[in-house]
Amino acid sequence: MNLNALIETSGEWLRGGGPESDIVVSSRIRLARNLAQFPFPIRASDAVKAEVSELLCNRLLDLDFGPQLYSLDVGDLNEVDRQFLVERQLISRELSDGVGPRCVCISREENLSVMVNEEDHLRVQVLHSGFSLGDTWSQISELDDNIEQHVTYAFSDRFGYLTSCPTNCGTGIRVSVMLHLPALVLTKEIQKVFQALQKISLAVRGLYGEGSQAMGDFYQVSNQVTLGKSEQQIIENVQEVIPNIIAYERRVRNKLVSENRRNLHDQIARAYGILRNAQTISSEETMHLLSSVRMGVNLGLIDELEMATVNEMLIQTQPAHLQKLRGEDLQSAERNVARASYLRERLTGDFTG
Amino acid sequence: MNLNALIETSGEWLRGGGPESDIVVSSRIRLARNLAQFPFPIRASDAVKAEVSELLCNRLLDLDFGPQLYSLDVGDLNEVDRQFLVERQLISRELSDGVGPRCVCISREENLSVMVNEEDHLRVQVLHSGFSLGDTWSQISELDDNIEQHVTYAFSDRFGYLTSCPTNCGTGIRVSVMLHLPALVLTKEIQKVFQALQKISLAVRGLYGEGSQAMGDFYQVSNQVTLGKSEQQIIENVQEVIPNIIAYERRVRNKLVSENRRNLHDQIARAYGILRNAQTISSEETMHLLSSVRMGVNLGLIDELEMATVNEMLIQTQPAHLQKLRGEDLQSAERNVARASYLRERLTGDFTG
Numbered sequence: 001m002n003l004n005a006l007i008e009t010s011g012e013w014l015r016g017g018g019p020e021s022d023i024v025v026s027s028r029i030r031l032a033r034n035l036a037q038f039p040f041p042i043r044a045s046d047a048v049k050a051e052v053s054e055l056l057c058n059r060l061l062d063l064d065f066g067p068q069l070y071s072l073d074v075g076d077l078n079e080v081d082r083q084f085l086v087e088r089q090l091i092s093r094e095l096s097d098g099v100g101p102r103c104v105c106i107s108r109e110e111n112l113s114v115m116v117n118e119e120d121h122l123r124v125q126v127l128h129s130g131f132s133l134g135d136t137w138s139q140i141s142e143l144d145d146n147i148e149q150h151v152t153y154a155f156s157d158r159f160g161y162l163t164s165c166p167t168n169c170g171t172g173i174r175v176s177v178m179l180h181l182p183a184l185v186l187t188k189e190i191q192k193v194f195q196a197l198q199k200i201s202l203a204v205r206g207l208y209g210e211g212s213q214a215m216g217d218f219y220q221v222s223n224q225v226t227l228g229k230s231e232q233q234i235i236e237n238v239q240e241v242i243p244n245i246i247a248y249e250r251r252v253r254n255k256l257v258s259e260n261r262r263n264l265h266d267q268i269a270r271a272y273g274i275l276r277n278a279q280t281i282s283s284e285e286t287m288h289l290l291s292s293v294r295m296g297v298n299l300g301l302i303d304e305l306e307m308a309t310v311n312e313m314l315i316q317t318q319p320a321h322l323q324k325l326r327g328e329d330l331q332s333a334e335r336n337v338a339r340a341s342y343l344r345e346r347l348t349g350d351f352t353g
Numbered sequence: 354m355n356l357n358a359l360i361e362t363s364g365e366w367l368r369g370g371g372p373e374s375d376i377v378v379s380s381r382i383r384l385a386r387n388l389a390q391f392p393f394p395i396r397a398s399d400a401v402k403a404e405v406s407e408l409l410c411n412r413l414l415d416l417d418f419g420p421q422l423y424s425l426d427v428g429d430l431n432e433v434d435r436q437f438l439v440e441r442q443l444i445s446r447e448l449s450d451g452v453g454p455r456c457v458c459i460s461r462e463e464n465l466s467v468m469v470n471e472e473d474h475l476r477v478q479v480l481h482s483g484f485s486l487g488d489t490w491s492q493i494s495e496l497d498d499n500i501e502q503h504v505t506y507a508f509s510d511r512f513g514y515l516t517s518c519p520t521n522c523g524t525g526i527r528v529s530v531m532l533h534l535p536a537l538v539l540t541k542e543i544q545k546v547f548q549a550l551q552k553i554s555l556a557v558r559g560l561y562g563e564g565s566q567a568m569g570d571f572y573q574v575s576n577q578v579t580l581g582k583s584e585q586q587i588i589e590n591v592q593e594v595i596p597n598i599i600a601y602e603r604r605v606r607n608k609l610v611s612e613n614r615r616n617l618h619d620q621i622a623r624a625y626g627i628l629r630n631a632q633t634i635s636s637e638e639t640m641h642l643l644s645s646v647r648m649g650v651n652l653g654l655i656d657e658l659e660m661a662t663v664n665e666m667l668i669q670t671q672p673a674h675l676q677k678l679r680g681e682d683l684q685s686a687e688r689n690v691a692r693a694s695y696l697r698e699r700l701t702g703d704f705t706g
Contacts, residue, residue, distance in 0.1 A: 262690060266632035273630030279619035337615060 011110030014311045018130015022298040025178040032163045032172035033122040034154040040164045050101040056116045060105040065146040067107035083320035170227030175238045182217040182295045183252040216287030268296035276347045280336040364463030367664045371483015375651040378531040385516045385525035386475040387507040393517045403454040409469045413458040418499040420460035427455045436673035472517045523580030528591045535570040535648045536605040569640030621649035629700045633689040
């Protein structure tokens with residue numbers, strides 16, 4: 001698979017469709033699995049990892065299941081290409097920065113990705129746009145069953161699926177929903193959401209998962225417990241709480257519009273103005289401003305922009321994407337200039353300087 | 354004269370022509386004069402002031418001199434109209450806020466204005482765009498001679514022209530040049546200019562003269578001494594120093610362009626973007642951003658804008674101008690919205706909200 005082909009398209013999950021897509025960017029489920037016959041990656045030699053990688057890659061590419069998968073040998077990729085896959089949420093930082101034989105199998109639409117030799121032998125992921133945990137679960141469950149027909153998973157009757165880290169043991173499932181909550185952040189109500197989620201053992205993380213900062217008002221809500229509950233129960237836990245957060249964000253947006261429309265519009269219009277005019281801009285500021293613009297599109301305060309375009313710009317302005325788009329390595333200051341050019345081109349059709 | 358007619362036009366001095374107009378906005382000379390036969394305004398009763406006002410108004414309107422003058426009874430004007438004249442630099446804050454009979458005679462082109470019963474009986478002013486103290490002096494000198502043919506000025510062989518405040522005594526002249534010095538402000542080199550001017554007894558003030566803050570990087574340089582030197586010497590003092598400040602500002606602009614073009618362009622482009630998109634904006638921020646845009650026009654970093662438009666916007670976005678344009682009294686928050694609308698309309702042709 002040619003990585004450069006990916007830059008021309010954007011993953012299905014970015015196209016901005018799906019239920020509640022004004023607030024829910026994407027729904028994601030991942031399963032941690034290991035093969036019974038091999039030491040887990042954290043204990044395996046490179047030779048064993050190579051064997052596992054080859055075996056799993058072959059099995060995955062041969063699956064008689066929905067979309068065709070393509071494999072990428074992550075160890076063969078340069079740093080920019082690896083970072084590019086991280087930015088697209090197709091691989092984790094851990095797989096990107098890891099050592100030894102490791103690969104990822106991806107579907108053309110980018111909904112499916114299976115990492116091999118990350119922390120576990122297999123990290124199976126399905127990603128959909130909008131709030132659609134049901135579809136996401138159906139697809140990952142089917143994929144998981146298909147894989148299990150060709151390999152033997154490490155499974156204990158007592159502990160369930162066995163994983164490198166005990167926190168993933170049991171179902172091995174992580175259910176995450178990526179939310180865009182600008183109004184709750186603006187009004188500082190977001191703290192109440194964090195507290196409520198903590199009480200029911202749900203975690204809140206930034207755009208790029210564990211350890212990442214929340215940027216541009218994007219938050220991932222996910223389960224922490226994987227043991228002692230069924231997959232359905234865990235999904236339901238998340239599924240039940242998300243509509244409350246959506247309703248809360250909508251309520252606060254409506255309140256802002258009805259009580260302070262002018263200032264809200266001002267903030268959004270200025271953000272849009274800066275994005276269309278800046279000559280150099282950091283990734284952080286871009287996320288921050290695009291977040292305002294995204295809310296503006298949702299509230300009908302910006303007419304001429306599609307949500308899908310905003311979502312795409314959020315990813316395309318990340319460092320590795322910019323470098324792939326430009327076809328050259330760029331230092332941080334050069335990226336800031338390239339980012340500003342890209343934004344002006346996308347938002348005004350003007351491509352100067 | 355109908356004040357509303359003025360709003361449709363802009364004074365000659367705003368049209369952005371004249372020598373060195375990239376840096377010198379305008380050249381201004383004013384003369385303080387009093388009539389020998391009447392107590393000075395600070396000691397005069399309202400009856401005397403009324404007599405002086407009528408007498409001088411009649412004389413001024415009858416002058417057989419260049420442009421026809423029109424008179425405005427300042428005491429008759431409401432607060433917005435008075436503030437409007439202050440913003441156009443046709444009258445001083447002192448005349449606007451004063452009490453008792455007082456008036457101003459103005460030429461249609463707004464180059465000439467004669468205040469009656471400000472601190473002195475007469476404050477004669479000539480204002481030209483760009484750096485043109487020579488023309489300004491010729492015109493005010495001719496006007497002064499013309500007036501003197503019809504009245505007797507209070508004059509002492511020892512002290513020269515007598516004035517209410519001793520600091521104006523002698524020549525009664527104030528020569529001011531309004532400079533736009535954004536690069537010197539940006540690099541903090543402006544402090545050196547202040548120090549140098551102080552040493553040669555020249556004063557630096559903001560846009561609206563004495564006591565006003567420098568806004569948007571606009572500074573008025575003027576003489577402090579009026580006694581013991583001839584008018585020509587005083588004008589020469591200012592005339593000689595201004596080219597050095599112009600050269601200094603140009604040098605620093607060129608340095609910024611050659612060493613840090615990207616960041617300078619970024620600052621200017623963002624300012625332009627905010628002005629074209631904001632939904633509410635204060636007078637202070639507007640001045641600040643227009644200052645960047647003005648430099649951008651001069652440096653060729655903004656193509657589609659005329660300097661005259663920028664100069665005009667600096668005045669038209671002032672509180673009283675906005676209210677005259679809208680034809681209604683507006684509170685501060687309403688003015689901020691009206692100002693943003695006006696700027697969007699002027700800069701993008703878009704007039705919504």
